Amino acid sequence: MRHIDLWRFKSMKSGKTYLVDVEAYEKHIYGIKFYLKSQAHLQEKYSFQTNDFEPRRIVLSCIYIMKHYYETDVHSSFAFIGANNMGEDKACTKRFRFYRTIVNTYFGTKTFEHHTDERNSAYLMLRKTELDKNTFSIKDIENFFRDIYMLS
Numbered sequence: 001m002r003h004i005d006l007w008r009f010k011s012m013k014s015g016k017t018y019l020v021d022v023e024a025y026e027k028h029i030y031g032i033k034f035y036l037k038s039q040a041h042l043q044e045k046y047s048f049q050t051n052d053f054e055p056r057r058i059v060l061s062c063i064y065i066m067k068h069y070y071e072t073d074v075h076s077s078f079a080f081i082g083a084n085n086m087g088e089d090k091a092c093t094k095r096f097r098f099y100r101t102i103v104n105t106y107f108g109t110k111t112f113e114h115h116t117d118e119r120n121s122a123y124l125m126l127r128k129t130e131l132d133k134n135t136f137s138i139k140d141i142e143n144f145f146r147d148i149y150m151l152s
Contacts, residue, residue, distance in 0.1 A: 001025055008037070009061045014052040020065055025144075027136050028075035028127075034062050046083035055098060063106050070107075075130055077112070078103075079145055082121040096121035117142065 007020040016036060023031035035045040042048065069076045082096025100116065103125060112125040115138055124141060131138070 007065050011052070011054060011057060013054050013057060014050070016050065016052070018058060018061070020062055022065065022069065027077075027141075028073055028130070029077045029079060029136075029141065030066070030069050031145075032062055032066060032078060032080045034058070044086070046081075047086055049085060056102075059099065059102050063102060067106075070111075075127060075135070077127045077130060077141075078125040079141070080123050082123070084121065090119075090121055092118040093121040096123065099123060113138075115142070117146075120146075122146075 002024045005022040005024065007022065008017060009020070010017050016038070018034055019037050019040060020032065020034040023033070025031065033046065036048060036050060039045040039048045066078055069078075080099060082093045082099050084090045084093045085095075088094065096116075096118070100123060103123070104114065107125060111128060113128055113131060115124040115126065116122065122145060124138070124145070126136075126138065126141065130136065
């Protein structure tokens with residue numbers, strides 16, 4: 001990892017503050033992680049449910065952050081995992097299915113090639129121009145994130 005950018009935003013509906021860690025890796029790959037600020041100290045911070053019924057607003061805030069990297073780094077690709085809720089299996093989680101729908105809607109397939117690992121609820125959006133230049137291979141990126149997050 002090269003560095004982590006920390007973003008924050010406040011929900012207009014609930015007034016709660018969220019933190020977004022954007023982990024910048026080699027080859028312009030960005031890992032996106034968000035969580036409620038008040039839960040930052042918890043190990044399960046990514047699995048915490050607020051029950052505020054505003055997931056679309058929260059995830060769209062993360063999409064706008066991704067859009068910033070998309071616009072400022074013409075080589076950018078993205079990775080994220082849909083954390084499981086407490087007691088939920090890690091395969092194809094509810095969050096993963098929701099995130100998949102949102103990123104397909106907002107980013108589509110013109111610029112990015114989308115790859116999923118449903119067993120681990122992992123998602124890769126790889127910029128086609130970087131794949132065409134052989135900057136990296138899909139398998140290398142999948143293995144890299146599998147090693148980092150110890151996915152099965």
